[in-house]
Amino acid sequence: GVSRRGVRGNFVSPIRSNGGSVGNVTSRIGGKSDDALDDSTRTCLELLCGPDGELPEKLRNLEPRLIEHVSNEIMDRDPNVRWEDIAGLEHAKKCVTEMVIWPLLRPDIFRGCRSPGRGLLLFGPPGTGKTMIGKAIAGEAKATFFYISASSLTSKWIGEGEKLVRALFGVASCRQPAVIFVDEIDSLLSQRKSEGEHESSRRLKTQFLIEMEGFDSGSEQILLIGATNRPQELDEAARRRLTKRLYIPLPSSEARAWIVRNLLEKDGLFKLSEEDISAICRLTEGYSGSDMKNLVKDASMGPLREALRQGIEITQLKREDMRPVTLQDFENALQEVRPSVSMNELGTYEEWNKQFGSLS
Numbered sequence: 379g380v381s382r383r384g385v386r387g388n389f390v391s392p393i394r395s396n397g398g399s400v401g402n403v404t405s406r407i408g409g410k411s412d413d414a415l416d417d418s419t420r421t422c423l424e425l426l427c428g429p430d431g432e433l434p435e436k437l438r439n440l441e442p443r444l445i446e447h448v449s450n451e452i453m454d455r456d457p458n459v460r461w462e463d464i465a466g467l468e469h470a471k472k473c474v475t476e477m478v479i480w481p482l483l484r485p486d487i488f489r490g491c492r493s494p495g496r497g498l499l500l501f502g503p504p505g506t507g508k509t510m511i512g513k514a515i516a517g518e519a520k521a522t523f524f525y526i527s528a529s530s531l532t533s534k535w536i537g538e539g540e541k542l543v544r545a546l547f548g549v550a551s552c553r554q555p556a557v558i559f560v561d562e563i564d565s566l567l568s569q570r571k572s573e574g575e576h577e578s579s580r581r582l583k584t585q586f587l588i589e590m591e592g593f594d595s596g597s598e599q600i601l602l603i604g605a606t607n608r609p610q611e612l613d614e615a616a617r618r619r620l621t622k623r624l625y626i627p628l629p630s631s632e633a634r635a636w637i638v639r640n641l642l643e644k645d646g647l648f649k650l651s652e653e654d655i656s657a658i659c660r661l662t663e664g665y666s667g668s669d670m671k672n673l674v675k676d677a678s679m680g681p682l683r684e685a686l687r688q689g690i691e692i693t694q695l696k697r698e699d700m701r702p703v704t705l706q707d708f709e710n711a712l713q714e715v716r717p718s719v720s721m722n723e724l725g726t727y728e729e730w731n732k733q734f735g736s737l738s
């Protein structure tokens with residue numbers, strides 16, 4: 379279990395006074411203080427304390443509830459995606475291994491000329507595995523994974539985005555090596571100026587760039603991954619910091635076949651012939667990885683629906699009563715699940731890739 383340093387009398391706790399910040403004000407945990415932190419916040423802060431029982435410098439002036447939010451909601455202790463779960467994208471996997479995984483595993487070798495960029499951009503249509511890659515990187519590099527959607531900073535954390543960003547980078551620097559994955563990074567670093575939120579979004583952007591600068595130069599083992607399906611909205615400052623930019627395209631026909639096979643095999647439902655698979659591949663041109671997953675889900679309902687149509691009660695249904703998933707199930711599912719990416723969107727990505735992508 380978790381060691382509760384706080385129970386020992388000598389632990390000096392960071393405390394929040396009247397919604398203020400952790401830090402200089404100290405008090406004994408366990409002492410009866412009116413504005414004491416609640417248990418979960420205290421546990422969370424204790425886990426971030428160094429061997430000396432003190433909260434690291436970077437976290438001292440941050441609000442405990444923000445640190446707690448980062449630790450509990452944004453930090454993912456077990457991202458649970460492996461390279462082999464990701465279909466296709468061989469090129470991206472190879473680049474990423476060299477550019478970011480090796481440096482995170484062997485910082486001693488990757489210095490000087492070999493020092494890596496600290497910012498990676500994954501761009502391309504939605505549902506193609508960008509988040510999976512982020513998680514897999516963290517897994518392979520044995521790094522702590524942080525996931526935040528940039529649009530939540532402007533929508534959910536109105537007025538507090540900057541503070542949350544500071545807490546995010548602060549906690550990450552206590553949890554190195556760390557991978558910070560910022561989804562929809564365009565909404566944070568876009569060149570477009572939306573009305574109203576003008577000033578606050580500009581400050582948020584500045585704060586974010588400052589934090590990035592902070593670990594870019596230092597010896598910190600932090601990698602920032604931005605993901606976007608609107609790369610054209612990133613401005614020059616953003617591009618400069620995201621030094622490696624990888625195009626994550628729609629899955630190839632082989633990758634689509636792999637996704638179908640993999641998902642059905644996991645459930646022991648795979649009975650399709652090679653011809654069936656080829657037919658499915660032909661019919662799913664333009665489908666993203668996530669579309670494929672939805673398609674398989676829908677198709678796998680086919681046998682169940684049929685059994686129920688024949689009058690079997692759901693409560694009485696036995697697994698043996700269901701036939702395997704067939705090509706016909708996929709053909710039916712294709713009516714329900716349409717591709718989510720349009721062909722002219724793809725042109726935009728390819729153009730941007732030619733201009734700004736890392737074609738290593």
Ligand code: ADP
Nearest residue numbers: 463464465504505506507508509510667668671
């Ligand atoms: P993105 O971040 O690019 O929008 P995600 O990585 O979140 O997309 O993918 C969403 C889901 O779609 C994944 O959880 C996975 O089930 C499926 N998927 C997408 N791309 C792939 C892929 N290349 N290989 C396997 N599954 C994929």
